[in-house]
Amino acid sequence: MDTAYLKIDSMSPDPEVIARAGRILKEGGLVAFPTETVYGLGGDAFNASSSRRIYEAKGRPSDNPLIVHICRFDDINRIASNVPEAARTLADAFWPGPLTMILPKDSALPSETTGGLDTVAVRFPSHPVAAALIDAAGGFVAAPSANRSGRPSTTSGAHCLEDLDGRIDMILDAGEVGIGLESTIVDLTTPVPEILRPGYVTKEMLRKVLGEVETDRGLAEGSDVRPRAPGMKYRHYAPRGVLTVVEGDPGKVTSYINARLDEARAAGKRCGVICTDETAGAYRADVVESTGARADEESAAHSLFRILRDFDTRNVEVIYAEAFPEDGLGGAIMNRLLKAAGHNIVYPGKI
Numbered sequence: 001m002d003t004a005y006l007k008i009d010s011m012s013p014d015p016e017v018i019a020r021a022g023r024i025l026k027e028g029g030l031v032a033f034p035t036e037t038v039y040g041l042g043g044d045a046f047n048a049s050s051s052r053r054i055y056e057a058k059g060r061p062s063d064n065p066l067i068v069h070i071c072r073f074d075d076i077n078r079i080a081s082n083v084p085e086a087a088r089t090l091a092d093a094f095w096p097g098p099l100t101m102i103l104p105k106d107s108a109l110p111s112e113t114t115g116g117l118d119t120v121a122v123r124f125p126s127h128p129v130a131a132a133l134i135d136a137a138g139g140f141v142a143a144p145s146a147n148r149s150g151r152p153s154t155t156s157g158a159h160c161l162e163d164l165d166g167r168i169d170m171i172l173d174a175g176e177v178g179i180g181l182e183s184t185i186v187d188l189t190t191p192v193p194e195i196l197r198p199g200y201v202t203k204e205m206l207r208k209v210l211g212e213v214e215t216d217r218g219l220a221e222g223s224d225v226r227p228r229a230p231g232m233k234y235r236h237y238a239p240r241g242v243l244t245v246v247e248g249d250p251g252k253v254t255s256y257i258n259a260r261l262d263e264a265r266a267a268g269k270r271c272g273v274i275c276t277d278e279t280a281g282a283y284r285a286d287v288v289e290s291t292g293a294r295a296d297e298e299s300a301a302h303s304l305f306r307i308l309r310d311f312d313t314r315n316v317e318v319i320y321a322e323a324f325p326e327d328g329l330g331g332a333i334m335n336r337l338l339k340a341a342g343h344n345i346v347y348p349g350k351i
């Protein structure tokens with residue numbers, strides 16, 4: 001299949017391009033498009049065969065449900081039933097924006113779209129291209145991240161082309177996304193709302209408007225409880241090289257990583273480091289990638305997936321990453337980094 005690759009302005013998308021992309025979706029085709037979080041791989045949420053095609057194009061297991069994207073709050077009632085008051089409260093505070101809610105599914109929505117679950121994930125994105133495309137497609141676009149299953153999510157049109165060229169109908173390239181990490185997922189079907197995936201909207205922000213909010217116990221590092229968002233159980237975001245996260249006192253972290261880098265390079269391996277500006281000059285690696293200033297979590301979120309992909313492009317075989325503090329947005333960054341590392345983390349100097 002030929003994949004049409006079109007540039008589109010992120011603030012004022014060309015209506016003709018949007019109409020063409022919308023037609024593709026209405027006819028059962030697939031389009032990768034930008035959102036404020038990462039790029040999505042869209043299909044018509046009410047078309048079971050579109051959803052099957054999404055799983056196929058990504059190489060994604062079909063029990064890993066998709067997120068349904070809408071462009072008007074009231075449309076939530078077409079895909080979810082018994083929508084609780086909390087959904088309206090959250091929408092008033094965070095929609096359109098990087099938050100996904102889990103609600104009881106309406107029977108009209110094909111079970112292919114929800115991976116066979118009786119709940120549905122709903123998001124109302126703020127990106128002007130996403131909003132216009134959803135509207136042009138009829139209002140309901142099922143879209144997981146636009147990457148091949150297991151690889152880091154895509155944060156630019158070029159990444160989408162890397163993973164999906166020849167597998168989908170169209171890619172809309174609006175340049176780099178803003179946030180760089182996928183949406184926060186909160187489950188509203190449990191007695192106390194529960195975070196199933198951390199993201200830009202933090203637990204503190206959710207608690208301010210909802211009161212009590214918990215985090216799924218399955219997300220904790222080393223937990224033997226199965227995560228309740230099916231996607232979180234799969235290995236994810238992984239670069240091809242072996243990635244180790246190193247946590248502890250900054251001086252110890254730097255000297256530990258340098259010692260491991262010297263060993264790896266002596267063994268003829270190409271090495272990389274993920275760090276911040278403060279320490280970037282200290283490492284003896286082939287590729288040193290800084291996420292920005294240590295205190296700049298937004299910059300770290302924005303660059304993490306791009307950095308992981310760059311290591312693949314540059315054939316890096318052994319990678320060490322400094323850990324990030326886990327408060328605020330750092331929790332979402334560490335969640336992705338630890339998954340990318342297959343939970344391979346070391347604490348130098350800690351007994």
Ligand code: AMP
Binds near residue numbers: 065114145182228231
């Ligand atoms: P992705 O679009 O690649 O970010 O993947 C969508 C994520 O949403 C996956 O991790 C899914 O497991 C999660 N998700 C989608 N629908 C549901 C649902 N009904 N219940 C729990 N998690 C869901």
Ligand code: MG
Binds near residue numbers: 144145153
């Ligand atoms: Mg994904």
